[in-house]
């Protein structure tokens with residue numbers, strides 16, 4: 465049994481401690497907003513926050529999350545997270561998603577990036593690209609992602 469704090473709620477998960485967080489979220493807790501892409505920390509589809517840091521949940525075991533806080537796309541886009549709400553709104557404004565499969569991971573990385581910046585800082589295109597480099601989009605929405613992150617940063621200033 466492992467105790468996991470997900471989006472502010474405590475859960476007891478009956479799974480091997482080596483189970484990736486991704487599968488505890490999707491299969492045990494039924495939270496399917498976090499996606500499986502490569503399973504090898506290469507694509508970013510499975511990105512969640514662990515104590516505010518963007519991590520790859522496909523390769524991070526639940527044992528690494530005990531006593532820490534996991535945040536998923538379900539909480540970041542529920543309207544209660546100021547930065548997440550700005551990112552979500554910018555994503556809608558720029559019509560970022562195409563097939564959508566990578567997008568929850570993209571939003572999680574963008575939100576962690578903007579939360580890491582000093583209040584009011586406007587990131588350059590190069591800084592945005594660097595922060596988002598670990599998230600692959602097979603539909604090639606990178607230009608819209610860059611524009612949306614910049615827009616969210618302006619909205620948060």
Ligand code: FES
Pocket residue numbers: 499500501502503504505506507508509510511520521522523
């Ligand atoms: S599914 Fe985790 S990085 Fe690709």
Ligand code: FES
Pocket residue numbers: 561562563564565566567600601602603604605
């Ligand atoms: S929107 Fe299709 S993979 Fe990114």
